[in-house]
Amino acid sequence: MPVNDPVGDMLTRLRNASRARHDKVVIPHSKLKLEIIKVLKDEGYIGEYVVHELTVQNKRTVFPEISVQLKYGPDRAPAITGIRRVSKPGLRRYAPAREIPQVLGGLGISILSTSRGIMVDSEARKQKVGGELLCTVY
Numbered sequence: 001m002p003v004n005d006p007v008g009d010m011l012t013r014l015r016n017a018s019r020a021r022h023d024k025v026v027i028p029h030s031k032l033k034l035e036i037i038k039v040l041k042d043e044g045y046i047g048e049y050v051v052h053e054l055t056v057q058n059k060r061t062v063f064p065e066i067s068v069q070l071k072y073g074p075d076r077a078p079a080i081t082g083i084r085r086v087s088k089p090g091l092r093r094y095a096p097a098r099e100i101p102q103v104l105g106g107l108g109i110s111i112l113s114t115s116r117g118i119m120v121d122s123e124a125r126k127q128k129v130g131g132e133l134l135c136t137v138y
Helices: 006-019 031-042 121-127
Strands: 024-028 046-055 062-070 083-085 109-114 117-120 131-137
Touching: 006 024, 006 031, 006 062, 006 083, 006 131, 024 031, 031 046, 031 062, 031 109, 031 117, 031 131, 109 121, 117 121
Parallel strands: none
Antiparallel strands: 024 062, 046 062, 083 131, 109 117, 109 131
16 A cells, blocks of 8 residues: 655554554655654664565565564653654655744654755754754654
8 A cells, every 4th residue: 555654654663552552563665764763763762673575475575674672661661652653745844943942842753855965953953054854653
């Protein structure tokens, strides 16, 4: 089934799996999704991730996928409390370096797509680059 917003689909899969207390979630692969997953791992919101290929039997089609290990705290409290898509295909949201919003007063992160790659809001402020606000995580 085609998806109009692949990044939104990935965030929804992470949100649903985290709320259902699953150990891992499988996401279709793309370069942008992989970079977002790397940022989430660096910031400590998820555990390990593995990129692998799923081959459909009797066909030569190969679908690369990302398996993401979710993180939980004591009492199985999810590390990802909330994850929200900000810039959507119907309405893109951009922010210059000086106007990048803080999430929950600095307790969460914003993930941006900048001219220097996918990065966290604090790193974008440090490098003084703005970009498209992809999502917020807390």
